[in-house]
Amino acid sequence: MERKDLIILGAGLSGLSTALHHGGDYLVLEREERPGGLTRTEDIDGFLFNHTGHWLHLRDPRIQALVEDLLPGGMVTVERRAAIYSNGVFTLYPFQANLHGLPRDVLRECLQGAVAAAVQRASRKDAAPRNFLEYTHRHFGDGIARHFIVPYNTKLWGVSPAEVTAEWTQRFVPIPDVAQIIDGALGMSREAMGYNASFLYPAQGGIETLARAMYGRLDAARVRMNTRPDQLSTEGRWVSFGGDRLAYGALVSTLALPDLVELTIDAPDAVREASLKLRCSPLRYVNVALDVPAPLNGNHWIYVPEARYPFYRVGSASNAIPGLAPPGQSSLYVELANDHVASQAEVVASLASFLKEIGSIEHERQIRFAAFREHPWGYVIFDRHCAEARATILDYFASRGVLSIGRYGGWTYNSMEDAILDGLRAAESLARPA
Numbered sequence: 001m002e003r004k005d006l007i008i009l010g011a012g013l014s015g016l017s018t019a020l021h022h023g024g025d026y027l028v029l030e031r032e033e034r035p036g037g038l039t040r041t042e043d044i045d046g047f048l049f050n051h052t053g054h055w056l057h058l059r060d061p062r063i064q065a066l067v068e069d070l071l072p073g074g075m076v077t078v079e080r081r082a083a084i085y086s087n088g089v090f091t092l093y094p095f096q097a098n099l100h101g102l103p104r105d106v107l108r109e110c111l112q113g114a115v116a117a118a119v120q121r122a123s124r125k126d127a128a129p130r131n132f133l134e135y136t137h138r139h140f141g142d143g144i145a146r147h148f149i150v151p152y153n154t155k156l157w158g159v160s161p162a163e164v165t166a167e168w169t170q171r172f173v174p175i176p177d178v179a180q181i182i183d184g185a186l187g188m189s190r191e192a193m194g195y196n197a198s199f200l201y202p203a204q205g206g207i208e209t210l211a212r213a214m215y216g217r218l219d220a221a222r223v224r225m226n227t228r229p230d231q232l233s234t235e236g237r238w239v240s241f242g243g244d245r246l247a248y249g250a251l252v253s254t255l256a257l258p259d260l261v262e263l264t265i266d267a268p269d270a271v272r273e274a275s276l277k278l279r280c281s282p283l284r285y286v287n288v289a290l291d292v293p294a295p296l297n298g299n300h301w302i303y304v305p306e307a308r309y310p311f312y313r314v315g316s317a318s319n320a321i322p323g324l325a326p327p328g329q330s331s332l333y334v335e336l337a338n339d340h341v342a343s344q345a346e347v348v349a350s351l352a353s354f355l356k357e358i359g360s361i362e363h364e365r366q367i368r369f370a371a372f373r374e375h376p377w378g379y380v381i382f383d384r385h386c387a388e389a390r391a392t393i394l395d396y397f398a399s400r401g402v403l404s405i406g407r408y409g410g411w412t413y414n415s416m417e418d419a420i421l422d423g424l425r426a427a428e429s430l431a432r433p434a
């Protein structure tokens, strides 16, 4: 049987990064016709679409240096323009720190709730919140929970925040103190809060430009496209595909964890049972082209928490990078709610009325096309079974010399930078003597 030192499953950012940082005798197996995974860019009639947003936020100096090396001068920095549309008005993102502009009764409810929550936090030493719903009420108060955080996240996950643990929130949900909430309510918010106040994006070609640059540094003969493994034996240390069987020294998988378990012929029952407990909301979205130049009041994305709309976020990549749409036109990505699955006709009608309501279009005819897309893996649902089930599976694979990494391989909520870092760390750990 032919043998490779390293087999990498999947050529998304984490698989590409593993190969890039490992070098040596590796082979990447990718089921699609080109690399990039979730960061591939789709061209429809000259409109370039990503799998919804895909703005690059870099914190790690090694990844900053890598991106600069891969695309010297090829990235533009964009100051985030994000808003929330609720109660018929726009407010700035993040909602909790920018209540200014909300109707008076909503504002009062949010402020009273925030103050009551702060008093309660100061006067009582409560046990840690049991779930994300409790966490939200405790940190932001009932009004902010009711008007934004709970409905928005319910649409995104398709399940109540009461089913979700609070563990993932620290990095992604900015927590202002009461003084900041009051400043924000008075329109005196001083700083852009949150993890993504500005971002990078390739000047040309959509976000796929980054994956292409990484792929360009690899030996193309070591990356096999249109190849989907059909069996993996962790005992025999081989992978089979299309009648071939290939032995490996080490294996890095970036496949979604349940898919890796299914592929593994010798996975024990405990691992198969754990895999059945993993839950993830699908990614359902619409790529839309408009015959108007700058929709969404110029925002890059808008959060839409209210249940009356079958989408939770609408973004415009061309508002950030005009070259992503033909001159005089623009693009939208519309991320569809998972708690209520609306028909395509309902979505288009609702989107048209939303765009008219906010003044982005005058007629439905200005929507040139709406292309619906679906991807099985979107957002991991961190319910009470998740951490244990994930650990059971990852520990099993690690004990068999298989590293499962990346957003769905690591079964986590991560960014493009995290995926690249995962690959770098996997390559580093393989280089260390056992």
Ligand SMILES: Cc1cc2nc3c(=O)[nH]c(=O)nc-3n(C[C@H](O)[C@H](O)[C@H](O)COP(=O)(O)OP(=O)(O)OC[C@H]3O[C@@H](n4cnc5c(N)ncnc54)[C@H](O)[C@@H]3O)c2cc1C
Binding pocket: 009, 010, 011, 012, 013, 014, 015, 029, 030, 031, 032, 035, 036, 037, 038, 039, 051, 052, 053, 054, 055, 056, 057, 227, 228, 229, 254, 255, 256, 259, 283, 377, 378, 379, 405, 406, 407, 408, 409, 414, 415, 416, 417, 418, 419
């Ligand atoms: C809706 C959404 C928006 C996002 N927005 C941002 C953002 O704005 N900024 C940011 O930094 N990050 C964002 N991310 C996160 C980012 O997309 C991921 O962190 C990153 O792309 C994950 O890379 P990966 O290689 O781990 O996974 P993937 O991109 O999923 O790569 C896995 C690869 O494996 C291949 N594969 C799967 N199954 C098989 C199989 N059986 N055989 C062979 N190959 C297989 C796939 O085709 C794919 O190429 C977003 C994610 C989502 C879902």
